[in-house]
Amino acid sequence: xxxxxxxxxxxxxxxxxxxxxxxxxxxxxxxxxxxxxxxxxxxxxxxxxxxxxxxxxxxxxxxxxxxxxxxxxxxxxxxxxxxxxxxxxxxxxxxxxxxxxxxxxxxxxxxxxxxxxxxxxxxxxxxxxxxxxxxxxxxxxxxxxxxxxxxxxxxxxxxxxxxxxxxxxxxxxxxxxxxxxxxxxxxxxxxxxxxxxxxxxxxxxxxxxxxxxxxxxxxxxxxxxxxxxxxxxxxxxxxxxxxxxxxxxxxxxxxxxxxxxxxxxxxxxxxxxxxxxxxxxxxxxxxxxxxxxxxxxxxxxxxxxxxxxxxxxxxxxxxxxxxxxxxxxxxxxxxxxxxxxxxxxxxxxxxxxxxxxxxxxxxxxxxxxxxxxxxxxxxxxxxxxxxxxxxxxxxxxxxxxxxxxxxxxxxxxxxxxxxxxxxxxxxxxxxxxxxxxxxxxxxxxxxxxxxxxxxxxxxxxxxxxxxxxxxxxxxxxxxxxxxxxxxxxxxxxxxxxxxxxxxxxxxxxxxxxxxxxxxxxxxxxxxxxxxxxxxxxxxxxxxxxxxxxxxxxxxxxxxxxxxxxxxxxxxxxxxxxxxxxxxxxxxxxxxxxxxxx
Amino acid sequence: xxxxxxxxxxxxxxxxxxxxxxxxxxxxxxxxxxxxxxxxxxxxxxxxxxxxxxxxxxxxxxxxxxxxxxxxxxxxxxxxxxxxxxxxxxxxxxxxxxxxxxxxxxxxxxxxxxxxxxxxxxxxxxxxxxxxxxxxxxxxxxxxxxxxxxxxxxxxxxxxxxxxxxxxxxxxxxxxxxxxxxxxxxxxxxxxxxxxxxxxxxxxxxxxxxxxxxxxxxx
Numbered sequence: 182x183x184x185x186x187x188x189x190x191x192x193x194x195x196x197x198x199x200x201x202x203x204x205x206x207x208x209x210x211x212x213x214x215x216x217x218x219x220x221x222x223x224x225x226x227x228x229x230x231x232x233x234x235x236x237x238x239x240x241x242x243x244x245x246x247x248x249x250x251x252x253x254x255x256x257x258x259x260x261x262x263x264x265x266x267x268x269x270x271x272x273x274x275x276x277x278x279x280x281x282x283x284x285x286x287x288x289x290x291x292x293x294x295x296x297x298x299x300x301x302x303x304x305x306x307x308x309x310x311x312x313x314x315x316x317x318x319x320x321x322x323x324x325x326x327x328x329x330x331x332x333x334x335x336x337x338x339x340x341x342x343x344x345x346x347x348x349x350x351x352x353x354x355x356x357x358x359x360x361x362x363x364x365x366x367x368x369x370x371x372x373x374x375x376x377x378x379x380x381x382x383x384x385x386x387x388x389x390x391x392x393x394x395x396x397x398x399x400x401x402x403x404x405x406x407x408x409x410x411x412x413x414x415x416x417x418x419x420x421x422x423x424x425x426x427x428x429x430x431x432x433x434x435x436x437x438x439x440x441x442x443x444x445x446x447x448x449x450x451x452x453x454x455x456x457x458x459x460x461x462x463x464x465x466x467x468x469x470x471x472x473x474x475x476x477x478x479x480x481x482x483x484x485x486x487x488x489x490x491x492x493x494x495x496x497x498x499x500x501x502x503x504x505x506x507x508x509x510x511x512x513x514x515x516x517x518x519x520x521x522x523x524x525x526x527x528x529x530x531x532x533x534x535x536x537x538x539x540x541x542x543x544x545x546x547x548x549x550x551x552x553x554x555x556x557x558x559x560x561x562x563x564x565x566x567x568x569x570x571x572x573x574x575x576x577x578x579x580x581x582x583x584x585x586x587x588x589x590x591x592x593x594x595x596x597x598x599x600x601x602x603x604x605x606x607x608x609x610x611x612x613x614x615x616x617x618x619x620x621x622x623x624x625x626x627x628x629x630x631x632x633x634x635x636x637x638x639x640x641x642x643x644x645x646x647x648x649x650x651x652x653x654x655x656x657x658x659x660x661x662x663x664x665x666x667x668x669x670x671x672x673x674x675x676x677x678x679x680x681x682x683x684x685x686x687x688x689x690x691x692x693x694x695x696x697x698x699x700x701x702x703x704x705x706x707x708x709x710x711x712x713x714x715x716x717x718x719x720x721x722x723x724x725x726x727x728x729x730x731x732x733x734x735x736x737x738x739x740x741x742x743x744x745x746x747x748x749x750x751x752x753x754x755x756x757x758x759x760x761x762x763x764x765x766x767x768x769x770x771x772x773x774x775x776x777x778x
Numbered sequence: 779x780x781x782x783x784x785x786x787x788x789x790x791x792x793x794x795x796x797x798x799x800x801x802x803x804x805x806x807x808x809x810x811x812x813x814x815x816x817x818x819x820x821x822x823x824x825x826x827x828x829x830x831x832x833x834x835x836x837x838x839x840x841x842x843x844x845x846x847x848x849x850x851x852x853x854x855x856x857x858x859x860x861x862x863x864x865x866x867x868x869x870x871x872x873x874x875x876x877x878x879x880x881x882x883x884x885x886x887x888x889x890x891x892x893x894x895x896x897x898x899x900x901x902x903x904x905x906x907x908x909x910x911x912x913x914x915x916x917x918x919x920x921x922x923x924x925x926x927x928x929x930x931x932x933x934x935x936x937x938x939x940x941x942x943x944x945x946x947x948x949x950x951x952x953x954x955x956x957x958x959x960x961x962x963x964x965x966x967x968x969x970x971x972x973x974x975x976x977x978x979x980x981x982x983x984x985x986x987x988x989x990x991x992x993x994x995x996x997x
Binding site: 185186193194195196197654655709711733737739740741742743744745770772 | 968
């Protein structure tokens with residue numbers, strides 16, 4: 182009798198090959214063809230960033246910090262002496278303490294206590310700040326600038342000798358450089374720097390002596406674009422003055438033989454300008470900003486000391502340019518802004534999706550993890566937010582504002598894993614409104630907040646054997662955290678559902694021609710799809726009420742079958758998490774096949 | 779003891795070092811279920827496994843040579859062990875298909891059996907078709923494709939080892955483990971088949987009871 186299996190000993194050999202992706206340092210790359218990209222780059226990296234340990238981490242969430250309660254829109258805010266100073270669109274200025282208590286410090290009633298009982302600011306759509314000698318200065322391009330002291334008393338910025346602000350210029354932009362205050366963006370002289378007298382903030386050209394204030398016209402130095410100053414900022418010992426596509430490096434503090442202040446234009450950097458004042462961030466060694474072409478840095482050369490520019494956003498320029506391309510000049514200047522998250526080293530640039538602020542459904546964020554000493558330069562996108570402005574506190578906490586509310590952004594020291602915690606809740610099925618708002622009021626802080634949707638997609642991979650088919654066998658992930666996510670595999674350039682005719686109406690019907698609405702998110706066609714949970718997730722029973730069963734935990738060292746045959750393979754991870762989640766590595770076991778697909 | 783298909787599949791998953799749990803392995807579980815079903819089909823036909831055998835005693839219809847009654851569980855001609863005509867100890871032979879006209883069979887007498895396809899769920903026909911009376915036969919019953927919660931009437935260990943071998947062979951990993959599964963599967967099948975022989979059986983089938991008293995006949 183023959184044995185059941187045939188009984189023969191077959192010559193076998195090990196043909197299973199492992200491959201592991203654990204280097205994600207490339208970040209988002211939308212410029213190179215994804216058929217040629219290395220696996221350390223991602224073609225979609227949404228609401229995630231490169232962590233300090235090299236893992237890909239879901240971004241932090243936010244919690245409600247303060248609400249002014251005035252029903253207005255916060256236009257901009259700044260951190261000043263343990264307070265967040267917020268300016269609203271009605272011209273009022275509010276101070277928010279560390280407990281989130283808000284008090285108005287500047288309105289008509291406050292202003293009319295001043296000599297001559299002036300009115301306070303009127304309606305506005307733009308504000309910039311500067312700090313000089315312990316005072317906070319603010320200007321809006323419509324009204325005279327104001328000054329806030331350490332007791333949160335607000336006054337119009339004036340010449341201390343006369344008490345008058347008749348010569349204080351009106352400008353959209355204000356900054357401090359060395360011992361001077363500079364105001365620019367004067368609607369009557371858009372190419373002029375109004376430089377204060379040395380050591381003063383309120384003494385300008387025309388005020389009585391002693392006064393070395395000067396107005397410096399830079400329009401002659403601009404060869405391209407409009408000579409309207411878009412941004413001014415101090416970088417090390419230089420004043421940077423940005424136009425739409427040119428940057429001037431100016432040195433202050435030089436005087437002629439007659440004692441007149443004679444600023445010098447030391448350098449002109451063409452093809453590097455700025456969208457506006459609010460996109461500039463000083464990182465210390467580097468100075469980051471953004472123009473229509475993308476994000477660039479200015480740094481000081483090591484040996485020569487000269488200022489040199491560097492484009493940092495080449496890998497994501499198409500995405501940034503697409504986000505900025507639809508915006509009007511005014512929207513670019515007023516509504517784009519940036520903030521530098523110092524604790525994780527992330528420069529975040531935000532741009533609304535529409536020039537009309539009320540129509541825009543989000544401010545699309547481009548996050549740049551930039552730590553040059555560690556060679557960390559990785560882009561990603563932060564979405565599902567709509568912020569008007571941001572500020573950073575002395576200890577590095579980031580605050581965002583929208584409407585009349587201020588939110589604290591989580592950090593590695595004080596993490597938050599859902600958005601708008603303390604303010605809104607998800608529905609019981611874990612979803613929320615399509616405009617990224619949730620249900621109010623909240624029952625408990627821990628259960629509040631909206632899950633953060635994230636997506637990470639790798640380029641097409643051929644495992645260095647382009648012509649051979651591959652048999653995928655098993656999948657293994659190393660994931661820290663407790664969140665749930667879905668892993669999908671696409672094969673052989675099959676990505677979108679090409680039979681998709683468009684989005685249907687709510688009653689599932691289409692137009693008479695058989696097509697539906699155009700959508701930015703057509704359905705995808707993965708070959709494989711499976712849901713997992715992070716390796717720190719608790720087992721069945723511990724999460725009772727939230728999850729049924731423990732899910733496919735990634736701490737499991739046993740194998741998960743992941744079987745398909747393909748020449749090209751693309752991996753995608755997505756989900757919506759309210760728990761910590763960090764992706765450390767992704768491994769596949771596969772066999773090489775033949776050329777016959 | 780027989781267990782469900784799902785239990786067999788989970789045993790295979792564990793042997794293959796995959797994460798266990800119903801529904802956990804979205805892509806290997808359906809494949810392993812198919813492997814087990816295919817393996818059962820192979821092994822089912824290998825022996826007259828007692829657990830799959832059933833005895834029938836049914837009348838003939840006297841017109842078409844077909845039995846009257848439900849034998850739909852008998853799926854194949856090859857599953858008939860032997861068909862006996864009423865009272866006879868000798869099984870009916872298969873009707874020759876060459877050199878013999880079936881209509882030559884004497885009408886009313888049950889002489890042969892043959893496969894038939896004219897009527898569904900009846901795998902054989904008695905010749906001549908007009909024979910009446912009962913026929914008795916043993917048949918091996920195939921349950922169809924097993925689903926997850928159905929009990930598989932075959933040795934669990936053999937199916938687990940054979941399924942693990944079949945899956946591991948395609949993996950291309952650890953050739954020693956694959957060989958091990960194959961060897962253990964062969965060994966298990968040898969045991970099962972040897973067990974079939976390890977029962978008392980008569981060497982003279984059809985022998986009547988040993989007489990205990992004499993009787994006489996008129997000449």
